[in-house]
Amino acid sequence: MSRTKPLDGELLRIRDEIHGYALEFGLDFHEVRFEVCDYDTINILAAQGGFPSRYPHWRFGMDYDQLSKGYAYGLQKIYEMVINTNPCYAYLLNANHLVDQKIVMAHVYGHADFFKNNAWFANTDRNMMAVMANHGTKIRRYMEKYGQNRVEEFIDRVNSIENLIDVGTLFETTESRRQSDERMKVASEEIANQTDDRSNALKSFMRAKDRNQQGPVAPVEEAPNLRDKKVVSPRDVMYYILDNAPLEEWESDILGILRDEAYYFLPQRLTKIMNEGWASYWHSHIMTTRALKASEIIDYADHHAGVMAMSKQNINPYKIGIELYRDIEYRWNTGRFGKEYNECEDMAVKHSWNKDLGLGRQKIFDVRKTHNDVSFIDEFFTPEFCERQQLFTYKFNPRTGRNEIETRDFMDIKNKLLTQLSNFGSPVIEVESGNFQNRGELLLRHVHQGVDLDFGYASDTLRNLFALWKRPVNITSRQEDQNITLSFDGKEFKQVK
Numbered sequence: 001m002s003r004t005k006p007l008d009g010e011l012l013r014i015r016d017e018i019h020g021y022a023l024e025f026g027l028d029f030h031e032v033r034f035e036v037c038d039y040d041t042i043n044i045l046a047a048q049g050g051f052p053s054r055y056p057h058w059r060f061g062m063d064y065d066q067l068s069k070g071y072a073y074g075l076q077k078i079y080e081m082v083i084n085t086n087p088c089y090a091y092l093l094n095a096n097h098l099v100d101q102k103i104v105m106a107h108v109y110g111h112a113d114f115f116k117n118n119a120w121f122a123n124t125d126r127n128m129m130a131v132m133a134n135h136g137t138k139i140r141r142y143m144e145k146y147g148q149n150r151v152e153e154f155i156d157r158v159n160s161i162e163n164l165i166d167v168g169t170l171f172e173t174t175e176s177r178r179q180s181d182e183r184m185k186v187a188s189e190e191i192a193n194q195t196d197d198r199s200n201a202l203k204s205f206m207r208a209k210d211r212n213q214q215g216p217v218a219p220v221e222e223a224p225n226l227r228d229k230k231v232v233s234p235r236d237v238m239y240y241i242l243d244n245a246p247l248e249e250w251e252s253d254i255l256g257i258l259r260d261e262a263y264y265f266l267p268q269r270l271t272k273i274m275n276e277g278w279a280s281y282w283h284s285h286i287m288t289t290r291a292l293k294a295s296e297i298i299d300y301a302d303h304h305a306g307v308m309a310m311s312k313q314n315i316n317p318y319k320i321g322i323e324l325y326r327d328i329e330y331r332w333n334t335g336r337f338g339k340e341y342n343e344c345e346d347m348a349v350k351h352s353w354n355k356d357l358g359l360g361r362q363k364i365f366d367v368r369k370t371h372n373d374v375s376f377i378d379e380f381f382t383p384e385f386c387e388r389q390q391l392f393t394y395k396f397n398p399r400t401g402r403n404e405i406e407t408r409d410f411m412d413i414k415n416k417l418l419t420q421l422s423n424f425g426s427p428v429i430e431v432e433s434g435n436f437q438n439r440g441e442l443l444l445r446h447v448h449q450g451v452d453l454d455f456g457y458a459s460d461t462l463r464n465l466f467a468l469w470k471r472p473v474n475i476t477s478r479q480e481d482q483n484i485t486l487s488f489d490g491k492e493f494k495q496v497k
Contacts (some may be wrong), residue, residue, distance in 0.1 A: 027110065043067040055155075084121060113272070151254070167424075240468065252436075273324075284322065327385050334355060377435060386414070441473065
């Protein structure tokens, strides 16, 4: 990897200036350590999720190749990267102009404030830089011992279920998470004690959950035919596999490592619009009210507009986020909320409504503290906002071969947004049973929330789950008002209605 270096000279002076503005406006963050690197280094870091010492895997190399080609062909450019740790590490591209470095630094301080204060990040491990390095060391040792291809293949299978975790677990502290894991083990042991007449049935795999202690305890061999355990969190499929599947010790350890990392990255997936919108709001406010020189206005406007441009294919989280924060600030400054305003039927009065309350800045600080993207959109995405932003939904027209406007109806647009954001865009899957049909088969259930399960993706996931579970795996869902069960026995797929 190419080298990174700390700030010096003019960049150090700019950092101190932007830092002062961020504190002046009330941002609260852990120490931010900026480092400068070239485009090759920042592409490597981006491919590895921002961590320089992650475990080796082909996926990171593929992501690096795509990022490098995108930069070489002028299709994309990474201006910055900031990591949710304490202290926060932020990487700046050395090819940026000074005005870009100002924007980036202000943007980073916005992210750092969000990481520290948003409730969904409250229990994330702030020492993840060292934890990731430790994970990388352990997995490299497993590759040396068991072979790189074998370990990478196992990682591929686990990565296919990295989204099958429980959002609610984010609000558990490290201690309560450990106690929850212990309760699952105790429940498993109680069931095992009740089935002594079938001596090989239902014995838990024991693992040390605290990464600061010694490695995993060697698992006890168990027969795969009695695994109907009570699940504390049925949506944490990763943990259920970890605690019940007949895994080798090194496999259990790697699965635990990847589960920990999945939970670390989960808050960022849940708050993409809010996080990017908050950072964009503050880089815009700091630049336009304090840091921007007259000679930099055109460059700033050009680069800011490029970041805010809406894609024809997807929503731009930077644009939606910053505009929603601005809208909230305006509404709470003018009093455009509450019973009196909502019940006013005089459009002329509503149009000129201004109670001059001055509550906007405090309101957006409160919002950034408690919400995630779903609640953010659900509560503050209004018909007036939708109309001002000229938002609409579209779909592909096979007759014309083009994407065309489908509707401008507010509720349709809002519902589509919420559907895309619910459960960070992934289907909600729960463990129904580990002893389906009394044959030790795994049964999952798709919690239908208006969008049918993609059986193509589900088939690939079941194939990987079978490799972990070592027994047939099944998933139930609803399509066209019918219950459908998709099964995989290691050889073929079957659908039963």
